Amino acid sequence: MDGRVEESIWDAGHRRTTTGLLTLVTLIAFEAMAVGTAMPSAVAELDAVAWYAWPFSAFLVTSVVGMVVGGEVGDRRAPGPGVLAGVLVFAAGLVIAGIAQHMAVLVLGRAVQGLGAGVVIVLLYVIAGQAYSSRLRPRLFGAFAAGWVLPALIGPLAAGLVTTHVGWRGVFLGLVPLVAAGLALLLTAGPGEAPVGEATPRRSKAPWALLAGAGIAALQYAGQRLDLLAIAIAVAGAVALGLGLRRLLPRGTVRARPGIPAVVASRGLLAGAFFGMDALIPFVLSEQHGWSAATAGLPLTAGAVGWVVAAQLQGRRPDVPRQRVLRVGCLVLATGLAATATIAVPALGGWPAYLTWGLAGVGMGLGMPSVGVLLLDQSPEAERGSNSAALQISDVTASALLVGAAGVLVAGAADGGGPLWPAVLIAVAVLTVPALLGAGIAGRTASPGRSAPEGATTLAAS
Numbered sequence: 001m002d003g004r005v006e007e008s009i010w011d012a013g014h015r016r017t018t019t020g021l022l023t024l025v026t027l028i029a030f031e032a033m034a035v036g037t038a039m040p041s042a043v044a045e046l047d048a049v050a051w052y053a054w055p056f057s058a059f060l061v062t063s064v065v066g067m068v069v070g071g072e073v074g075d076r077r078a079p080g081p082g083v084l085a086g087v088l089v090f091a092a093g094l095v096i097a098g099i100a101q102h103m104a105v106l107v108l109g110r111a112v113q114g115l116g117a118g119v120v121i122v123l124l125y126v127i128a129g130q131a132y133s134s135r136l137r138p139r140l141f142g143a144f145a146a147g148w149v150l151p152a153l154i155g156p157l158a159a160g161l162v163t164t165h166v167g168w169r170g171v172f173l174g175l176v177p178l179v180a181a182g183l184a185l186l187l188t189a190g191p192g193e194a195p196v197g198e199a200t201p202r203r204s205k206a207p208w209a210l211l212a213g214a215g216i217a218a219l220q221y222a223g224q225r226l227d228l229l230a231i232a233i234a235v236a237g238a239v240a241l242g243l244g245l246r247r248l249l250p251r252g253t254v255r256a257r258p259g260i261p262a263v264v265a266s267r268g269l270l271a272g273a274f275f276g277m278d279a280l281i282p283f284v285l286s287e288q289h290g291w292s293a294a295t296a297g298l299p300l301t302a303g304a305v306g307w308v309v310a311a312q313l314q315g316r317r318p319d320v321p322r323q324r325v326l327r328v329g330c331l332v333l334a335t336g337l338a339a340t341a342t343i344a345v346p347a348l349g350g351w352p353a354y355l356t357w358g359l360a361g362v363g364m365g366l367g368m369p370s371v372g373v374l375l376l377d378q379s380p381e382a383e384r385g386s387n388s389a390a391l392q393i394s395d396v397t398a399s400a401l402l403v404g405a406a407g408v409l410v411a412g413a414a415d416g417g418g419p420l421w422p423a424v425l426i427a428v429a430v431l432t433v434p435a436l437l438g439a440g441i442a443g444r445t446a447s448p449g450r451s452a453p454e455g456a457t458t459l460a461a462s
Helices: 015-045 054-076 079-098 103-131 137-165 168-173 176-189 206-225 228-248 260-278 281-289 298-315 322-344 353-378 381-416 421-445
Strands: none
Touching: 015 054, 015 079, 015 103, 015 137, 015 168, 015 176, 054 079, 054 103, 054 206, 054 381, 079 103, 079 168, 079 176, 103 137, 103 353, 103 381, 137 168, 137 298, 137 353, 206 228, 206 381, 228 381, 260 298, 260 322, 260 353, 260 381, 260 421, 281 298, 281 322, 281 353, 281 381, 281 421, 298 353, 322 353, 322 421, 353 381, 353 421, 381 421
């Protein structure tokens, strides 16, 4: 029997590394989910309602910088010390936010968290490429999906209980010892070595990442203002974002050039389409159908469950070419998105969202792990860090832009006092297009010049 059949992400050689990776992924994801629950209490206590958006924007801007820094570190040396530094920075941000007595300090803490989180999430991909074979990566990324999605199920509830009984500071400070435990597991496993070969010395792209992050924040701020000044802010933000992304993403990403550029583009299309609608559903169900705040978020749980189940299923078939799984995932996501237009129909009461968003989650569970596998399979060891950073930046950028665009469409209709359903239908149509584009370019995500053999997932030497 082929020894590879016995390999598992939970075997003796991988168990500690897998546990450490998943612990850190889950805790970073939980913090991201929990902060939205804790923030209203924080701004109320600190008497800073006008600052409400700044903690989120600060995290976003610095996380883009952290992703670039993490990629550069991963391409030049062993990932362990970089993960240690990133986790320590993230933990320092938790402490700063948790002890803040002024909103400016809370914003600073969130900015420090974002920097550390960006470094860590990219280096976790580098470790995945070094410590796991191509055959194990579909299962690993399936586990990563669970690590990101499961906090969506329990994060808001747990954060709400902590905020109610301990206070909002407990949400931040309570994560510090758990982050330390995950780091200890990962570092004692000793995964990964320095990249093979000598990396070409290059000037750091961190300033361009800062420019791109500031551009995203400016566009989000312009979408919130919706006045004449917002036009100037939006133009400046778009210019800054364009200049930054030109240096941060692989050449040919916008055109989905075959290979890594198409993989990076696919990640943005998937994330933007899904999270744009994910942010919209609770608002529409509340405004259009009068659902309570508690029940309006329940369809998102169906999406999370669909994502986790599909991610685990795709991990059981490492023999199926990943670009084929990605195409199916994009088509399923597009179907789920289009069907979610039914929430705009007053007579249906919004209940189809449970089914349609569960279907969209299945598409993400098939597509997102496949993108990660394709990226690592095609990335030379000395470029895994920069390519992983580009993947994350594509995700963050597309998500922020499409969440903002969908929000502006629907919020504008709600503020205008007219019927909401036309804006919802337009938003659904806009968000379905990226998913269909993802299906269209899925074939380009294979290694250029090579056809993927049946029964193989390794598209390029890893």
